[in-house]
Amino acid sequence: MNKNRQLKEAKVAEIKEKLEKAQAVILADYQGLTVEEDTQLRKNLRETGIEYKVYKNRLVILAAKELGLEGVEKYLKGPVAIAFSYEDATAPARIINDFAKTHKKLELKAGIVEGQIFDTEKIIQIASIPSKEVLIAKLLGSIKAPLSNLAYLLSAIKDQKEAGSAESAE
Structure with missing residues (x-):
């Protein structure tokens, strides 16, 4: 050859x-x-x-x-x-x-x-x-957003109850 x-x-x-x-x-x-x-x-x-x-x-x-x-x-x-x-x-x-x-x-x-x-x-x-990294970031962002909102809501309820307790104690 x-x-x-x-x-x-x-x-x-x-x-x-x-x-x-x-x-x-x-x-x-x-x-x-x-x-x-x-x-x-x-x-x-x-x-x-x-x-x-x-x-x-x-x-x-x-x-x-x-x-x-x-x-x-x-x-x-x-x-x-x-x-x-x-x-x-x-x-x-x-x-x-x-x-x-x-x-x-x-x-x-x-x-x-x-x-x-x-x-x-x-x-x-x-x-x-989009690239795999961008798609993963979007997925994680879409999962994180509702959890962040829930945490914010629970924190606001706690703050509201604490403020209500402080007012009733006065």
């Missing part, structure tokens, strides 16, 4: 492993971004633990077919960057979508979330879902 083929097979295996491990994979057209813009996008993604790579489309198609991800090849045309998220399924879509709002050259193409392929429209919907 020649060296070139071995390198390609190793790359396909690497891509396949990343696709299997990732909770979300976002495909984006980055053509037209300046080096500075691309560097900023990479930094934003890296800060949240998202891996951002550019592979040959043909190698990604081979890896996807090995995993049974049929239909992804139609999104792999032209220059495509891939963001792999291993922890938060919504983060790469949210970060890339937010970045694309101010950098019109960047376009979301599609995504794979938990093994299911989504088109641009669905990925934009996924991008609107």
Whole structure:
């Protein structure tokens, strides 16, 4: 087997492993971004633990077919960057979508979330879902608010009774 083929097979295996491990994979057209813009996008993604790579489309198609991800090849045309998220399924879509709002050259193409392929429209919907931390904070806030109100109410009743007792003692 020649060296070139071995390198390609190793790359396909690497891509396949990343696709299997990732909770979300976002495909984006980055053509037209300046080096500075691309560097900023990479930094934003890296800060949240998202891996951002550019592979040959043909190698990604081979890896996807090995995993049974049929239909992804139609999104792999032209220059495509891939963001792999291993922890938060919504983060790469949210970060890339937010970045694309101010950098019109960047376009979301599609995504794979938990093994299911989504088109641009669905990925934009996924991008609107808050992060796991925000959702947990909202849940805890909604649980805490009634408890705080109850504690305030009980404290007010106690204060009122104490004030009533102090007045009747005079």
